[in-house]
Amino acid sequence: MIKIEKLDKYFNKGKSNENHVLKEVSLELGDRGLVCILGESGSGKTTLLNTIGGLDTFKSGTVKVDDVVLRKYEQNKIERLRNQKFGYIFQNYYLLQDYTVAYNVKLALNVFDLTEEQKDERVDYVLEALGMSRYKKKRISQLSGGQQQRVSIARALVKSPEIILADEPTGNLDEENTLKTMSILKSISKECLVILVSHEKAIAKFFADRIIEIKDGEIKRDYANDPSGGYQKIDDSDIYLKDMERQRVEEDFIDLSLYREKFHRDDPEGQPDGKLHINLAWKDGKLYIQTEDNVELVLTGEESGCVMRDASRPKLDQSQMEEISYHLPKLKAGRSMGLPVGQIWKLACENIRMLGKKHRFIVGILLATSVLLVLALADFMMQHDINKQEVVTQDSHYVTVQLEPANGDDSEVSKAVEKYCQETLTSDIKYNALQQGTLNLSYDGFRQLKQVNAKIDNFSAVDYSELKEEDLVCGRLPKNRKELVIDKWLLSTFQKSGSVVASLYNKEESLLGLKVITTISNLELEIVGVSDTGEPSVYVSPYVAFGMNYGDKKIMSDEELRQTYPEEYGDVKLKGNQILVDENQYQDYEHQKRWQSGEMITGQAEQKLGLDTCKIVGKCPLDSGAEYVIPKDKCEEIRMAYVVNAKQFQVYTDDVEGTIACFEKKGKDYKDYFKVRAQSNAQLQIEEYQKEQKESGLNAGYIVTIAVAVLSLIMIYFTIKSNAMARSEELTVYRLIGISPGSILKAYMLEMVMMTAYTCIPAILITSGVIKFITSIPSLEIYLLFPWWMAALLILAMFTVNIIVSILPVRKILHTPPAQLVQ
């Protein structure tokens, strides 16, 4: 039972166009029967129906449905009522046009705890009762208006509601279909309460059990109706003479009867104005009729579809009306108004399936934007993220210290430099001369390539004692000065050099055992291992590293000699100016007798090595690669002398920043003599590269990336938004049949998640795979960078954006009272 008390409803309350639509309406409605709310257009009929049916808000008053009292628009309560008690029928049907009849009807059962079979049974039953069984699998768009209205009645009936609210259900139907639909509603009203809004008085009079007349938002009359008066069809175009006024003119030669419609109290304007002027002439057996210009002449008969009958217009009575009978058990709505997960999944799948061409369009846009975004980001990353292998040629552990002399006395400066070096380059500091070397790698596997050399350059030479076993990818650590380990970094730069020889050494293992020759000191070294330290370095004996840029002298410390030849030279210890020379030199010494009392002026060695005289006390093996073996402390002296002379050196350190600060700080004590410039060359190379990139069009790339990203997002936004908006009718339908907003939102989100999953994920992964592949072919010279973490981030971003964009417009619709959606 429905009880309405003092219901007040405004539109645009407080605004200049305020409209007080319902004015303290009070009403009681029973459990059964057909109640018709009659009234002129704008009188407030629909508003009254909507507020009763929980489709609209109201200002004050109460609506009580059985024991549920509504005082305002309480969404949860109303949704429960909508599910449990109400069924809606609208003038515009509100059916899902692209779906089948059965799907539309079954949708209303989704919120109930029924098995699929039980749902199908109910759908079949109700369609059978309404004579729609054979259209079950047809799409709504293939049905006539009358048939669509039957489907909408079936959808309302299938959950056996207690109250059916019908707003002008016959508004779009012809008279025949109006009568059929109304007779169905009449039959239904024997089982439940049907509240009908109509402006067709005749229809109301013929079918309603009770008529409530409403005017300007107030109930004017409320009375029980007697439908026994019958119904006169208006679509019947025949002329019934007995229902018309007759005027007869009887003369000698003519008996003329003029019939005209009786004056209609409800429609005074329908009467023709003034007199009708007709001239009739009978001549040669023919009747000639002359009338005023604006009067149409119709000859009655079968051809014109209008027959003149000497009778009254027949009236239909209730017995001639179609009657349906239906008895469906009442349903109990589940505890929650939401759809179960399975149903949400089904709804989302079905939504996607029914998107049709739109689906292809959305998929196309999502694919295109994903590919575009990957390309734009890869380009951006390439410009932003430094490919260290292209840029850095120095080990990042090295700090380069340059002492820039101030103006002044050179010898003073030199003394100060020497002092500074002695103070800073203590025995715990690993330092070196500045490194610049080239390794020549020659390959003699094929005769044709015998003379072809490949160069490995742009590297730092690092003392092999810095290398640990775990740094090795293959091979072993160097054991002596004739062995070296090369970092795989250099292998890849070597590969990129495009040399024919390089292409033969494409695996780390392939380098093992190869001989490389240092270009400056022409020393032959064997690659015994490949490391992965992430540095552009080769790991060699400290004096090999030192010798690399030390002119053409190959020096070795006695310590190295002992390590390299433990058996033959294990106990050789040199002191003072004692040296060993290689076998060739030693023979010269023997043959030329240039030596006196075992002493010689070392010639070049004196100049280059800074030694005055040295005493040759023996020979070292030729395969040691050394020309001179000198005491270890002499080596250090030479090294120190060298860096003092060069006024620059490199320090190997794990704490680059600290070392820079330390050398600079100490340099402040010598600021009158020189300025200390300490820096990490590796860092400097990166900074210079970044600066260069910035200057050479990074901004342009940046703008292009942002433009593509923004364009892609706009494309996605408008596509998804317009899709959601275009489906507002679908949303309205879901709301009207009582699916909770939460479930609708979840289904829409799931739909978007699924579409994103099968478009964006493969598009992003495939494009990034293709980028990886094409950038690995150096000859293509395509420079793009798209790491996998970026792909994962982009996928995540696409999901987030798509979900947000798709649910925003839907959320708005879901929070609007349904009455505002169905207008």
Ligand SMILES: Nc1ncnc2c1ncn2[C@@H]1O[C@H](COP(=O)(O)OP(=O)(O)OP(=O)(O)O)[C@@H](O)[C@H]1O
């Ligand atoms: N959303 C709205 N915003 C503002 N005014 C509205 C709104 N809906 C209806 N109205 C106004 O409220 C009044 C009653 O409208 P309602 O639709 O209830 O009338 P009705 O009797 O059903 O008319 P009709 O038979 O033409 O549908 C009308 O003056 C109408 O213009």
